[in-house]
Amino acid sequence: MRLVLEPRAERSTAAAIASPLIAVGLTLLVMSILFGFLGKDPLNALAVYFLQPLTDSYSLQEMVVKATPLVMIGIGLALCYLANVWNIGAEGQFVIGAVAGSYLAVKTQGTDAGTWVLPAMLVLGALGGALYALIPAICRVRFGASEILVSLMLVYVADLVLDYLVRGPWRDPHGYNFPTTADFDPVATVPSIIEGSRLHIGALMALVVVAAAWTVLGRTIKGFEIRVVGAAPKAARFAGFDADRLVLFTFAVSGALAGLAGIIEVAGPVGHLQPGISPGYGFTAIIVAFLGRLNPIGILIAGLFLALTFIGGEQAQISLKVPLDLTKVFQGILLFFVLACDSLILYRVRLIRTRKAADAVA
Amino acid sequence: MRKLLFAAAALLALAAPAAAEDKLKVGFIYVGPIGDFGWSYQHEQGRLAMMKALGDKVDSTYLEKVPEGPDAERAIEQLARSGHKLIFTTSFGFMDATVKVAKKYPNLMFEHATGYKREKNLATYSGRFYEGRYIQGVIAAKMSKSGVMGYIASVPIPEVISGINATMIGAQTVNPNIKVKIIWVGEWFNPGKEADAAKALIDQGADVIMQHTDSAAAVETAAKRGIPAFGQDSDMIKFGPKTQLTAIIDNWGPYYTERAKLALDGKWTSTDTWGGLGSKMVVMAPYTNMPDDVKNLAEDTEAQIASGKLHPFKCPVVAQDGSTVECKGGTHLDDGQILGMNYYVKGVDDKVPGK
Numbered sequence: 107m108r109l110v111l112e113p114r115a116e117r118s119t120a121a122a123i124a125s126p127l128i129a130v131g132l133t134l135l136v137m138s139i140l141f142g143f144l145g146k147d148p149l150n151a152l153a154v155y156f157l158q159p160l161t162d163s164y165s166l167q168e169m170v171v172k173a174t175p176l177v178m179i180g181i182g183l184a185l186c187y188l189a190n191v192w193n194i195g196a197e198g199q200f201v202i203g204a205v206a207g208s209y210l211a212v213k214t215q216g217t218d219a220g221t222w223v224l225p226a227m228l229v230l231g232a233l234g235g236a237l238y239a240l241i242p243a244i245c246r247v248r249f250g251a252s253e254i255l256v257s258l259m260l261v262y263v264a265d266l267v268l269d270y271l272v273r274g275p276w277r278d279p280h281g282y283n284f285p286t287t288a289d290f291d292p293v294a295t296v297p298s299i300i301e302g303s304r305l306h307i308g309a310l311m312a313l314v315v316v317a318a319a320w321t322v323l324g325r326t327i328k329g330f331e332i333r334v335v336g337a338a339p340k341a342a343r344f345a346g347f348d349a350d351r352l353v354l355f356t357f358a359v360s361g362a363l364a365g366l367a368g369i370i371e372v373a374g375p376v377g378h379l380q381p382g383i384s385p386g387y388g389f390t391a392i393i394v395a396f397l398g399r400l401n402p403i404g405i406l407i408a409g410l411f412l413a414l415t416f417i418g419g420e421q422a423q424i425s426l427k428v429p430l431d432l433t434k435v436f437q438g439i440l441l442f443f444v445l446a447c448d449s450l451i452l453y454r455v456r457l458i459r460t461r462k463a464a465d466a467v468a
Numbered sequence: 469m470r471k472l473l474f475a476a477a478a479l480l481a482l483a484a485p486a487a488a489e490d491k492l493k494v495g496f497i498y499v500g501p502i503g504d505f506g507w508s509y510q511h512e513q514g515r516l517a518m519m520k521a522l523g524d525k526v527d528s529t530y531l532e533k534v535p536e537g538p539d540a541e542r543a544i545e546q547l548a549r550s551g552h553k554l555i556f557t558t559s560f561g562f563m564d565a566t567v568k569v570a571k572k573y574p575n576l577m578f579e580h581a582t583g584y585k586r587e588k589n590l591a592t593y594s595g596r597f598y599e600g601r602y603i604q605g606v607i608a609a610k611m612s613k614s615g616v617m618g619y620i621a622s623v624p625i626p627e628v629i630s631g632i633n634a635t636m637i638g639a640q641t642v643n644p645n646i647k648v649k650i651i652w653v654g655e656w657f658n659p660g661k662e663a664d665a666a667k668a669l670i671d672q673g674a675d676v677i678m679q680h681t682d683s684a685a686a687v688e689t690a691a692k693r694g695i696p697a698f699g700q701d702s703d704m705i706k707f708g709p710k711t712q713l714t715a716i717i718d719n720w721g722p723y724y725t726e727r728a729k730l731a732l733d734g735k736w737t738s739t740d741t742w743g744g745l746g747s748k749m750v751v752m753a754p755y756t757n758m759p760d761d762v763k764n765l766a767e768d769t770e771a772q773i774a775s776g777k778l779h780p781f782k783c784p785v786v787a788q789d790g791s792t793v794e795c796k797g798g799t800h801l802d803d804g805q806i807l808g809m810n811y812y813v814k815g816v817d818d819k820v821p822g823k
Contacts (some may be wrong), residue, residue: 164549168542273821282584283626283810284560295602302572304541345626375538377564384536416539424529430501444818 111453126397126404128450129443130411136439146426155418165421167305169413171375175200175367175384177312177409179391181319182360184400189357190322191335193255193390195242196364197388198264199235204372205268206234208379211294212276212287223293227369230408235365236358243357247350253357256379261388276379285384286380296374299365308370313406315363320402332356338410364388412437492554492732494518494724495547496530497540499559500657501510506682506701507656508532510718511581513702516726517721526728536561537760544569548576554731556724558582560625566590576737579727582627584807588738593723596744597627598634598718598806600752601678601772602780604698605638606769607713607755608676609646610762611696611809618674619650620665622681624821630809631680634780638769648676650818670695676713687712696757703753714766715753723749742803745774781806788812 137155138148159165179196186193207227214223242256269285278288296306323329335342335352342349372383394412398404419433496515500508515528529552534543540562545554548569554577558568563583570578570590578590586592608617617639621628632650641645649672651665662681666689669677676696679686684707690697691708699705699715708724722745730736743749752770755763772778785793788811796802810820 128700132795164545168545171538172542282808285623285625288563289564371538375541377568380537380561382535382537382561385537385539399570411811417542420543421550424495424546427529430533 107457107459108344110456110458111449112456114452114454116342117451118454122399124192125447125450126399126408126444128438129447130134130458132447133436133440134444137436140432140435141428144428144432146216151422151426151428154422156414159414159417167300167303167418169410170309171304171306172413172416173409174306174309175371176385176391176412177369177406178308178315178367179360179364179388180394180398180405180409181402182363182392184398184402184405185319185323185332185394186356186360187395188336188400189332189352189356190339190351191243192254193239193242193257193360194254194392195239195388196262196360196391197384197386198261199239199258199262199361199364200368200371200384200388201264201268202368203231203235203240204359204379204383205264205271205369206365207231207369208276208290208372211290211373212379213357214288214294215288215291219291219293221293223291224296224335224373227294227373228366231369232362232366235368236362238365239361243354247353253353257357265381268379268383272379272381278378287378289378290373294373295377296370304369304375306374308367308374311366311370316402316406323402329452364391380396393437397440397444415440476568491525491527492527492728492739493550493552494526494728494731495544495552495557495561496528497534497543497557497559498530498532498546498558499534499536499561500682502530502532504657504682505704505707507718508558508682510701511556511720514718514724518724521721521725521798522728522732525716525732532782534562538565541565541568544578545572548573553577554728554736555579559626577731578766586738586740591657591727591738591740593739593741593743593749594627595718595750596742597716597718597750598630598780599744600750601631601634602638602714602773603715603769604678604714604741605635605640606642607758607766608635608678608698608760609639609642610765611713612643612676614673615643616672616674617646617647617648618666618669618672618677620662620669620677620679620681620686621650621652622656623654624652626807626809629782629812629820630806632816633785633813634760635678636813637780637785640815646815648816648818650816652821653681655681657682659683662686663689666690666697667693699753705753705756711757712753713758714755717751717753719749719751745770746776775803786814788814788816790791790814 116249131268141148141151159311183193183196210223210227210230234367241260242253245251245256246253272287276287278286296308299305299307331347335349336349338351374426376383394405400407415436422428423430498508498511502508502512515530519528528657531543534540536559544555544557544565551569556579558581560582563580563585566578566580567585570587574589580592582594583592619632636648649669651669653661653665662683662685666677666686670693675695677686677690677695679700682701684704687697687704688707691711696711696713697708699712701718703715703717705712755766781801783795783800785801787793796805
């Protein structure tokens with residue numbers, strides 16, 4: 107007897123919906139076994155991990171704060187990936203967006219600049235991210251360079267630019283030469299939704315982005331174009347869609363969203379510019395985009411879910427005293443199962459009896 | 469369904485306040501993994517020493533590898549919300565996050581290592597590591613035949629720059645023409661890069677290696693080449709049994725014990741502690757793999773610094789460009805000048821990055 111994967115005649119919609127759920131289920135199963143090995147009650151551990159953060163409003167708010175940049179970047183990446191365009195450098199676009207927006211905050215520091223500062227910073231952030239993302243896009247369209255490599259390598263360039271600025275020209279003059287800008291003025295800070303909480307209006311903007319992406323992808327010609335170019339490039343060419351222009355378009359949009367996420371993060375939860383403003387949001391968002399099936403609503407759910415694993419991981423470290431690595435293992439296992447279960451969409455699993463086995467039974 | 473009930477029961481059990489609430493819960497935030505054998509490892513040793521000293525009067529938790537960004541604030545707040553009364557945040561990059569959380573929880577006590585922002589309920593503490601560096605400079609100049617020291621630097625903040633300067637001033641008391649080659653790794657913990665830097669320095673002629681990064685990679689790499697080296701943060705003798713000269717050990721245990729005791733007695737106040745060899749917050753590992761005369765000189769230098777007789781930055785301090793640094797502390801530079809140091813002293817042939 108053996109298992110074979112048999113290609114399906116067409117994509118299975120049922121499998122497409124079931125696949126992430128199966129993946130999450132399998133992950134939970136493996137995690138239970140792991141907790142068991144560590145001598146922790148698996149049910150209790152999973153409760154700490156996944157249910158406790160959902161039971162108090164503080165953890166819920168923190169979850170949304172953590173999910174906000176992930177969802178925003180993830181949406182932009184999904185547009186790229188649907189069009190078969192591979193932007194791997196959202197991390198760099200995030201950083202450059204943060205830098206571009208912070209320029210205004212640093213320059214207006216301590217002046218009586220009005221309430222226009224924050225909106226202008228957000229616009230600059232999005233613009234910075236978009237322009238930075240256009241570099242790999244133009245390289246691909248004009249010179250046929252791999253956008254994967256170029257966008258990825260530009261991440262390190264962005265990190266170094268940020269590093270240079272906060273250690274050099276933008277360094278807080280009263281900060282004992284430590285590498286950070288001065289704290290942004292109130293007019294340059296993203297306001298909280300709830301007084302005293304870290305939950306900021308960026309979360310609402312992420313929701314708007316999700317709704318907009320859902321509309322564009324589902325209801326407009328542009329969305330149709332993205333899908334067709336991605337799924338059937340030849341057909342797209344016959345239909346008169348310009349693949350090169352779409353590369354530029356998707357890169358610009360995803361760069362703008364990553365840049366916007368960057369400036370919101372810096373002007374919100376961080377409050378100033380410093381090295382290490384992103385704990386890898388641009389890369390984690392790639393997982394979010396795929397976990398969410400490149401679907402805006404799915405990405406929203408996936409972003410919240412991944413944020414939950416961060417918060418739950420911390421609570422598990424505190425109340426169960428398990429090591430941090432467990433959180434990392436968890437995310438790795440999840441991604442592994444998601445990719446594995448994805449094969450169910452295009453393939454079906456069949457049990458085939460070999461002749462010998464059949465004979466033996468007979 | 470039964471599983472669900474179990475989970476719900478588990479949740480209720482968690483939500484109920486734990487018994488024996490009298491214990492002081494102490495929280496720690498580490499920037500690296502506790503297994504780095506360097507900075508975070510030493511803080512973890514300090515936590516364990518505190519646990520040992522105070523026994524069942526305290527309970528403690530740590531969060532390791534917390535990134536120095538927006539996540540830090542959440543991590544600190546998670547500790548604050550889960551009943552921890554005294555919280556130590558052990559990296560410079562946690563400063564603003566600690567200030568924010570401290571303002572939000574005025575009834576809890578916070579302590580931040582190596583920073584300069586204080587509040588009523590936020591104390592700061594750090595070690596005068598430059599004192600140990602001065603001794604290392606003296607030893608290195610004695611041991612070096614080529615007259616070139618190799619220095620692996622991490623991030624160009626004042627603490628690291630003052631360390632380079634103290635090394636140089638110490639070395640110049642032995643050999644006025646001593647040279648130092650510096651490689652900036654740009655990170656605190658990256659064993660691969662640290663090892664590469666050590667190799668490069670040795671290839672460039674350095675015959676004694678010192679480091680201001682957190683792993684044991686440099687000591688290990690130098691040991692393979694038979695080159696003497698200094699450990700950092702912890703005693704790294706097992707990584708270079710025949711080559712480690714000494715190490716600067718961060719000794720946090722007594723401080724953590726004392727602060728937790730004060731908190732237990734209700735006598736904790738926000739203070740600014742900068743402990744050195746004198747108060748044993750900075751300790752030198754045994755002087756090994758060197759001739760007796762060097763060892764005696766090192767021990768003598770250590771005793772003089774510990775007693776306050778000798779200050780590594782005693783005036784006049786001459787900057788790289790030849791100008792004399794203003795002497796604000798009377799006979800030596802004052803603490804503010806050392807804490808904000810961003811220039812090299814004379815004889816260092818390098819440029820401060822980003823300047």
